[in-house]
Structure formats: C-alpha cells, structure tokens
Amino acid sequence: MTDSIHAAERIAKLRQEIERHNHLYYIEAKPELSDYEFDKLLEQLIALERQFPDLVTPDSPSQRVGGAITKEFVSVTHREPMLSLSNTYSPGDVEEFYNRVKKLLALEGVDEHEMVAELKFDGVAISLLYRDGLLVRGATRGDGVQGDDITVNIRTIPTVPLKIEDVGEIEVRGEVFMRKEDFEQLNESRPEEERFANPRNATAGTLKLQDSAEVACRRMSFVAYYLKGIRDESTAHFSRLKLLEELGFSTGNHYQLCRELHDINEFIAEWSEKRWKLPYETDGVVLKLNAVTLWDKLGATAKSPRWAIAWKYPAQQARTVLNAVVFQVGRLGTITPVAELEPVLLAGSTVSRSTLHNFDEIGRLGVMIHDRVIIEKSGEVIPKVISVVLEERPSDTQPIVIPSNCPECGTPLARTEGEVSYYCANEEECPAQIRGRLLHFASRNAMDIKSLGKALVDQLVAIRLVKDVGDLYFLQEPQLEKLERMGRKSAQNLVRALDESRAKSYERLLYALGIRHVGRATARELSQAYPSLEALMQASEEQLATVPDIGPVVAHSICDYFAKPSVPHFLEKLNAAGLPLSASESTEQINRNFEGLTVLFTGGLDRYDRLTASELVMERGGRVVNSVSKKTGLVVAGHDPGSKLDKALKLGVRVVSEDEFEAML
Ligand code: IVH
Numbered sequence: 001m002t003d004s005i006h007a008a009e010r011i012a013k014l015r016q017e018i019e020r021h022n023h024l025y026y027i028e029a030k031p032e033l034s035d036y037e038f039d040k041l042l043e044q045l046i047a048l049e050r051q052f053p054d055l056v057t058p059d060s061p062s063q064r065v066g067g068a069i070t071k072e073f074v075s076v077t078h079r080e081p082m083l084s085l086s087n088t089y090s091p092g093d094v095e096e097f098y099n100r101v102k103k104l105l106a107l108e109g110v111d112e113h114e115m116v117a118e119l120k121f122d123g124v125a126i127s128l129l130y131r132d133g134l135l136v137r138g139a140t141r142g143d144g145v146q147g148d149d150i151t152v153n154i155r156t157i158p159t160v161p162l163k164i165e166d167v168g169e170i171e172v173r174g175e176v177f178m179r180k181e182d183f184e185q186l187n188e189s190r191p192e193e194e195r196f197a198n199p200r201n202a203t204a205g206t207l208k209l210q211d212s213a214e215v216a217c218r219r220m221s222f223v224a225y226y227l228k229g230i231r232d233e234s235t236a237h238f239s240r241l242k243l244l245e246e247l248g249f250s251t252g253n254h255y256q257l258c259r260e261l262h263d264i265n266e267f268i269a270e271w272s273e274k275r276w277k278l279p280y281e282t283d284g285v286v287l288k289l290n291a292v293t294l295w296d297k298l299g300a301t302a303k304s305p306r307w308a309i310a311w312k313y314p315a316q317q318a319r320t321v322l323n324a325v326v327f328q329v330g331r332l333g334t335i336t337p338v339a340e341l342e343p344v345l346l347a348g349s350t351v352s353r354s355t356l357h358n359f360d361e362i363g364r365l366g367v368m369i370h371d372r373v374i375i376e377k378s379g380e381v382i383p384k385v386i387s388v389v390l391e392e393r394p395s396d397t398q399p400i401v402i403p404s405n406c407p408e409c410g411t412p413l414a415r416t417e418g419e420v421s422y423y424c425a426n427e428e429e430c431p432a433q434i435r436g437r438l439l440h441f442a443s444r445n446a447m448d449i450k451s452l453g454k455a456l457v458d459q460l461v462a463i464r465l466v467k468d469v470g471d472l473y474f475l476q477e478p479q480l481e482k483l484e485r486m487g488r489k490s491a492q493n494l495v496r497a498l499d500e501s502r503a504k505s506y507e508r509l510l511y512a513l514g515i516r517h518v519g520r521a522t523a524r525e526l527s528q529a530y531p532s533l534e535a536l537m538q539a540s541e542e543q544l545a546t547v548p549d550i551g552p553v554v555a556h557s558i559c560d561y562f563a564k565p566s567v568p569h570f571l572e573k574l575n576a577a578g579l580p581l582s583a584s585e586s587t588e589q590i591n592r593n594f595e596g597l598t599v600l601f602t603g604g605l606d607r608y609d610r611l612t613a614s615e616l617v618m619e620r621g622g623r624v625v626n627s628v629s630k631k632t633g634l635v636v637a638g639h640d641p642g643s644k645l646d647k648a649l650k651l652g653v654r655v656v657s658e659d660e661f662e663a664m665l
Helices: 002-027 035-051 061-065 091-107 180-188 199-207 212-217 237-246 261-277 292-298 359-365 431-442 454-462 477-481 487-501 506-512 520-529 533-538 552-563 567-576 610-619 643-651 658-664
Strands: 075-077 115-121 124-131 134-140 146-148 170-177 221-228 256-258 282-289 308-312 316-329 335-346 349-355 372-377 384-388 413-415 422-424 598-602 623-625 634-637 654-656
Touching: 002 035, 002 061, 002 610, 035 061, 035 610, 061 212, 091 261, 091 282, 091 292, 091 308, 115 221, 115 237, 115 261, 115 308, 124 199, 170 199, 180 199, 199 212, 221 237, 256 261, 261 282, 282 292, 316 431, 335 372, 335 422, 349 372, 349 384, 359 384, 431 454, 477 487, 506 520, 506 533, 533 552, 552 567, 598 610, 598 643, 610 623, 634 643, 643 654, 654 658
Parallel strands: 598 623, 598 634, 634 654
Antiparallel strands: 075 146, 115 256, 115 282, 124 134, 124 170, 134 146, 170 221, 282 308, 316 335, 316 372, 335 349, 372 384, 413 422
C-alpha cells in the first residue's frame, strides 16, 4: 500500500518533469537536459508504470512511445467539416480577397476587417478533441466530413499535449509536419529506394502506419492554428492563438495582426525570405479574418470558407547552365549521373549540383552538356533539373555519354534486366563502394561514429589502411596521427569513438552492415526474429519472408549478402573487433547479481529512495518483500532500522549496510 502511494507520487513527479522538459525542448527550444538524460527519466517512468500498471493513465508521457498496433483505423465524423482553403498565387487575388471581405462586412454594417496573417505549414491537417482537459481523439481530415481516428499515432507526437487545463470540450486543428532535420534523419535510415520525396510525404506516410511504436521513432511535430468550442465565442482568432499557446500548444509563433492591405503584403514579402531559415517547410501564408464572430456571416463555399485565403509561394525555380555531368558510385555500386551547374541562388542557398537520378531520366529530359536548364526545389531538399530551355540551346552542346566503365575502378558497368540503373560489380575492391560502406557504417542511425567523416574515410581508403569496416577496429593511434589533418588528439578521439561504438546494439549493427533493402525498421524486425548473426545467416529465403514486413525481395537480398565468399572472413573480423553479433551481447548489460534473492529494506537509505532501491534489485533478478521470514535472503539496513532488523538477526538472515548493498549492485 505505502509502496503504491510512494509510486503514485513519484510517477506524478516524473510525469510533470518529463512534460516540462518536453515543453522546454520542443516549444521553447531551450532544452535543459541532454537526450540521454531525458530518455533516462522516461525509462524510469515506464519501469514504474510497469510495476504499478493501475497507475497508468492516458495522459502519461509514457503513452508517447507507442506500441499499439492498429489493424484498421476507425472512421469518424468531424464535428464540423474540415474545409480547406482557396489558394492563390497572385498578389492581385490577395487584394481582391481583402476588398471583398471588407465590402461584405460593410454591407452588414461592420467596419472590422483586421486579418491574422499566419504561415502555411506544409504538412498534414489533423483535428484534436479534448474533453475534461484530456486528449480523447485525434483524426485525419479525410474527405473533410469523415476522417480516420489515428489517436494512437497522434499521441506519440511530443508537441501534442495529452493533457491541458480543462476549458470545456474543445477542438483544436492544426498541422502535423516533420522538421527538415528529422526528415533527413528518417530518410538517411531508409534504404535508398524507399526514401520519401519530401517531409510532407513522409508525414502522411507515417501517420497512416499501423505500428505506433514506429511512428514514435519518426519524430513528427504539431502546430495548432484553429480553436473551436471555447466558452467565450466572441474571442477573436488572434486571441485564440494566444490561448492555444497558454494551453501548451505550439503555434509556430510567427503570426501577426494586419490592419491594412500593406501590412499583409509586408508579411508575405518578409516571410518569402525568412522562410528558408525556418527548421520546417512552409508553402505560403494564410490570411484569416480576426473577428471569428463574423465567420458565419461570411459563410463558405462547398470547399473553403470565405473568411480565409491561402497565398502560395510560387515553386522555387531558377535558370542556369549545365556545365558537366559526373558519375557517382554509391555504396551498392549504383551509378548516379550528377549535373554540375553554374552556381545559382535558389530557395535561400547556392546550388551548384543536382542529381539526374539515372540515364532514363536524362533521356526523358533530353538534356545535353552546356544546355540552359530550369531547376526546381519543391519540398525536396535536393533541387532537380526539370526541363531544358530548348529555344536557347547553344551550338556547342554535347551529348551525355553513358560511361562503359566505372569512373572509380574501371570495371565494365552492368545493368540488370528491367532496372534503370547501371552498376559497378566490383563490390570488393571499388574504392567508392568501400568508402560508401564505411560512411554508412559510421552514420548517425548506424554506429554513430561522429569522428569518422568523409575526409578521413577518403584518406583511409586511398592509402589502403582500411578495406572494410572491420579494419577500423584494428587501427592504432600512431598510424592515425600521421594522416593529414589528424594529429594526436583527433587520433585519440577516433580510437575512443570506435571503442564506444562496440557497445552499440546488435540491431544497429545489422543496419550498419548496409545490406541492400535493409533499413532501420527491417533491421529491427530481423534482430527480433533472429537474435544473432549466426542464426540470421542460416535462415533460408522462405523463412526470412515470414518475418513481418519482409517480402521476397528483401529476403533474397539478405541471402545474397550472406552467400558472398568474403563474408565468413569479414564476420570473423567483426567478432574479433568485439562488435555485437548477437542481441544478448549488445543489450545494455544489467547484471543478475540478485537472481533468486528475496530482499527486505529496513531503515532509511542515504543515496536511494526505497522505490529506486527496489527497482535496482528487481532489474537484477531479485524480489523485494515487506516482512522478514526464514525465506528472506538479505536485509538491507539503513539508518534507524526498525524491529525488522532485530527479527532478521534472530532468524540468522544476512544483513548488509547501504555501502555493501551498493557494492552488490
Ligand atoms: S486553416 C478552414 N491555417 O492548408 C481553414 N490551414 O489548403 C482551415 N494549412 O487543410 C485551415 N497552415 O492542412 C490553416 N496556418 C494555417 C495552415 C493551414 C497549413 C493547411 C491545412 C489545410 C490546408 C488548406
């Protein structure tokens, strides 16, 4: 009983602390804890809730880690239709909208036409319902009338409050999106052929996932831009946005009240530059009449309200000259033609390269060297060539010739039937492929070896100090010190970073190997189905294809990988390097020092509260009891112990001090 009261207090404290840090991190962008420290807090909460399942509530931050699997999302009807906005690209239309609203209101005898200008976030619209201060439903827009109930997935978004002050039954609408950085990280973790084209697609794809634990890993964000249901219906839109902030929602903080048309135009002009500096994508500006009481008066067309409009930025395009084409060799040997462009300013940065994807794409564009080309950036991080200005084709153009040999190692290129890409089959020796594998191995989602950057990898491969990732672990400081731009300190750092990477998980290692089609999610599935590399190697294609989410193509690719003659030797090297070739080797090692032991605490401990001490024992295989008997294996006696100590001594039970207990841990 007392344990559960203690636990309830501790849980409440932890939750408050976690939500506070969440807010500091995501909304105020002023984190006070490292990711590691934050994760530790969350882990503590989860462990406690597991121990006291009755204390779990839907608003607990532990509910953000997901776990529920949904077969099919239930369809729900919106309380009022989720309309979209009428879009315009022309400044004339904005003026017309402003004048029209002003005139309509004047007809009603109203001289109130202030507008709120907001950013148009490029993501996916959702609706949230709060009842008694708790998030009770999160739904997609769907067809505007009915959407899908995706509450389980929405709960995982850190900037969606699970609990707010109780202000009655309210509906909050807003946009789920992925920050550019989180989008890039997600894409980095996926096999090349499964990457999302832009953050919006990634968000839409993620919200529909059936596995909420996977959703939680993908880091999405939420901004609120609409609030309905509050008691004071006369509250203007601007004040509603402020209220949303007070309730703990993020609004993005970049909205403004505009009295006159020129204020609107200034806002649009200002953000058409500043938008590039935002950590997320915006695709325009939304204007809404501030006086919500007048919204109904203006009404709506079938699709969009008459009290709002979206001004969309034109697609970002630029004209430049294609100077040359180089051919890059990827870590899997795929050849990618890359256009070298006359540097040009586009969407806030200078662009001098752009991928041409493959040779079919070159054919489709009909592009030649020295052509004038149009490049475009539309959501994608990397700009692409979208067309050739044929009317201005110069006389000195030259065709782009498909190379017959690998530009890195000279091996004749091959092309698989039915595939668009050419590849270099010299997997073992091609320096570009070796470099690519090393960089993939060191990347953030793989072994996360920060000090192993591109320049260093280039050198290590060029002087043949390293041929595969296993070699990295046998590098010595003196060898490294001699390299260009290295020195003693950097050499030490690299050796330390490599050493630390040995403690990474087996799941990460599986991903880091760089097996074709095996992204982070597949690596996770594989690590669960086959908890050691040895077991995985012995699995047949048919067996592999029975693992969730693994189809015949992935299964084939895994078998192909392990069938390579060089693999046994390579894996031996990884084993000798001390890398985690099985799940048991890699899980954070908590010892089993209390296995089978029944432990009783009496008196106060200086360095642990009772609950933590109990957790520590249980994690290590022990059991914690409240009364002494002959079966009690150990009594930990703190200061001012009670009568239980006497009883224990009488029964001859082993008694230890806090120091001894700590040593046992
Ligand atoms: S208000 C009835 N405000 O744009 C008006 N929408 O084209 C409801 N969007 O479906 C929408 N930023 O997904 C509003 N600041 C903002 C927005 C915004 C992005 C999206 C939203 C909506 C679409 C309409």
